[in-house]
Amino acid sequence: MVQCTWMWTYYTLVTRILGILTAIVLWGVGVETITSINVGIGLYLIIVAIVTSFLEATFLLDKCACCGEGTACHKVWRVVMWIDNWKKGILYILLSIVCFLNPISSWMAVIPGLFLILSGLLYLGRTYKKHRDEQTRESAQGEAYSRWEGFEDPAEFTPGSPADEIGTAQISTELPSEDKFEEEMEADGDIDATDETAPAIPNRQ
Structure with missing residues (x-):
């Protein structure tokens, strides 16, 4: 299934922009309503x-x-920052209810009410995005850990370990002895062991 990664990439940006537009619509419709249509609804907006x-x-x-x-300022600010994502979404939806109570006499209030509902729904979805990002981050960390799980730290190699024996193995350069050389020549038929005229085997030691 193809995932809309681009949508989640710009989801927070779209939510912020729509929230700012909602505030602008509330200001505009509120001022218009309080001056010409309904003072109570306009004041509420x-x-x-x-x-x-x-x-x-x-x-x-x-x-x-x-x-x-x-x-005390820091504590108050923490409470303000706590109102985000799903909490802000529920607050926006609750604030939009008054905008639909009297749509006939205050029909302009329906417009900011719709903006509040749409913005609230986006903030509710932002909670899911945050949970999704945390799961993606945890899975990425798990894959990175499992990828390096089978490797050992070179600093942990100790003398006498298999890796140390392989690394310090040396190739023997010892030449074969004279007796062994004669046996190989007899096996190949180059000389006769009973032939006294056979050339002497040079001493390789």
Whole structure:
């Protein structure tokens, strides 16, 4: 089965962009609704726009946060960063419910409501992406470990081990003795052992 790897590669980017667009739509529709259609719904959309804008900017604010470790500011910021992925998705979906309560008199509120639902669903799917990335990382680490599992560290070789014996093996260069040379010549028929006129075998030692 072909996996859409490109979709998961740009999934977080698409989720961030849609979240920012949702905040922009909430601001625009909120201002328009509060001035001409329904003050109550418009005020609600403005409040939701503030919350959404802050939550969508947390990934940028987190890079420049200067709260000291263990301070009250740091604890509050940890709670803010905890609201992400499926928690942010559920929050967006819950905030969109009010946008559909009176679609006739406040029909413009349906538009940001749809954006909130779509953005919330993407954040729910981001939880699955995070779990999928963790499994892929663990499987890659397991394959790398099993690939090197059969190899031994050269530093662990000790004298007397098979690898040491092979590495230090030497080829013997000892010449055959005179008796052995004569036996080989007799076997080949080159000389007769009883022939006294046979040439003397040179001493190779």
